[in-house]
Amino acid sequence: MKITAVETIAVRLPFRHDGPPTGFGGKVWTTLDTLLVRVETDAGIIGWGEAFGFNCIPATRAAIETQIAPLAVGRDARDIAGIARDLQQQLHVFGRNGPVTFGLSGLDIALWDIAGKAAGLPIHRLLGGSGGRELPTYASLLRYTDPEIVGRVTAAAVARGHRHVKLHEITVPATAAAREAAGADVAIMLDTNCPWTLGEALAMARGLDPLDLHWLEEPIWPPENHRGLAALRARTRIPLAAGENVASPMEFAALFQAGAVDIAQPSVTKIGGITAMREVLAIAAAHDVAVTPHAPYFGPGLIATLHIIAACPQPPLVERLHVELEASLFGAWTDAPGGRMRVPDGPGLGCDPDPAVIAACRA
Numbered sequence: 001m002k003i004t005a006v007e008t009i010a011v012r013l014p015f016r017h018d019g020p021p022t023g024f025g026g027k028v029w030t031t032l033d034t035l036l037v038r039v040e041t042d043a044g045i046i047g048w049g050e051a052f053g054f055n056c057i058p059a060t061r062a063a064i065e066t067q068i069a070p071l072a073v074g075r076d077a078r079d080i081a082g083i084a085r086d087l088q089q090q091l092h093v094f095g096r097n098g099p100v101t102f103g104l105s106g107l108d109i110a111l112w113d114i115a116g117k118a119a120g121l122p123i124h125r126l127l128g129g130s131g132g133r134e135l136p137t138y139a140s141l142l143r144y145t146d147p148e149i150v151g152r153v154t155a156a157a158v159a160r161g162h163r164h165v166k167l168h169e170i171t172v173p174a175t176a177a178a179r180e181a182a183g184a185d186v187a188i189m190l191d192t193n194c195p196w197t198l199g200e201a202l203a204m205a206r207g208l209d210p211l212d213l214h215w216l217e218e219p220i221w222p223p224e225n226h227r228g229l230a231a232l233r234a235r236t237r238i239p240l241a242a243g244e245n246v247a248s249p250m251e252f253a254a255l256f257q258a259g260a261v262d263i264a265q266p267s268v269t270k271i272g273g274i275t276a277m278r279e280v281l282a283i284a285a286a287h288d289v290a291v292t293p294h295a296p297y298f299g300p301g302l303i304a305t306l307h308i309i310a311a312c313p314q315p316p317l318v319e320r321l322h323v324e325l326e327a328s329l330f331g332a333w334t335d336a337p338g339g340r341m342r343v344p345d346g347p348g349l350g351c352d353p354d355p356a357v358i359a360a361c362r363a
Helices: 054-072 080-094 099-119 147-159 172-182 198-211 226-234 249-257 273-286 300-310 355-361
Strands: 003-016 031-041 046-051 134-140 164-167 187-191 215-217 240-242 318-321 340-342
Touching: 003 054, 003 355, 031 054, 031 099, 046 054, 046 099, 046 300, 054 080, 054 099, 080 099, 080 273, 099 273, 099 300, 134 187, 134 300, 147 164, 147 172, 164 172, 172 187, 172 198, 198 226, 226 240, 226 249, 249 273, 273 300, 300 318
Parallel strands: 134 164, 134 318, 164 187, 187 215, 215 240
Antiparallel strands: 003 031, 031 046, 134 340
16 A cells, blocks of 8 residues: 655634633744645545644645655555654654654654554554543643733633643743632643743742642753753652653653653654654653643644543543634544543544635635
8 A cells, every 4th residue: 555645734723712812932823723744545545644833834844745755655554663764764864853753743643544544443443442432631721921811711721621721821920820710629730831940940849839730841941951850850849741842752761761750741743643652652651651642733633642542551631722613623523521532433543634624724
């Protein structure tokens, strides 16, 4: 079964949320920009993947179209592990993280979708899971900065059934506002996106300690500072989480060997797809580190994450970005009523992107 085409499709999904306009990376998000990867085969089976997008879609798209697709076309679509290894080796001089790896991630997810469709099985069954599960989610909020707004949006997330809420704030007052709004029985996580030196992080951890955080995520700059994370972990009671910016399974091994984290957070659209996620899960198990995947998106990457989590012996929480889509690629499959998500049970990903939504939202 040969790969005959690899196509990229960018879509801009309109959304609503409970706060004012905000975003990340110096850009206010008015849409959720998603990069789909569509892989065709000579057997007529089409697979769908997602390469990490948002602000970097132009760069990731260029990497796929000019570097990855020419190497993938003509390969046996069933040779998922072989393609992953060969393309990583051939392209390593152009970056072991960033757009090239993001593009390889999208290709890999699409190949797993094809494998499941060819076998007539959902991906979670290919991964050893039994299926039939509903998975608990956590609401992943955007960054709002203003404590009043943070408290209001947190309360809205709890009212919708979420018992776990993640903030993207960098101050104690904003975090305290969320704790007050949520109450003592709701877990609050804090993702700070790598803002502090070790000394600054230690001071912030002292201020955050009374708020009973479920975890503190990426508190140290740069994210490769495993030694700094380990030093912070040794001096705070707050569990530490990191991993969305880790470049490879081998770097996760180094992170674990440093004793730097309590919770690992690989991202299927950034780390190398489902193939790399399997490696990270095995390495984490060997080091007795919990895994909660990073998944703030609504394309095939989120659906793939559902399958990965469903195949875990003790499924962790699913990250669900706390917004309401006005147009969903996968309909109700990306909804989280009562703070829970269903896992598709059809072949492959179990659902294909809605062509009408693609046509309406294509960038």
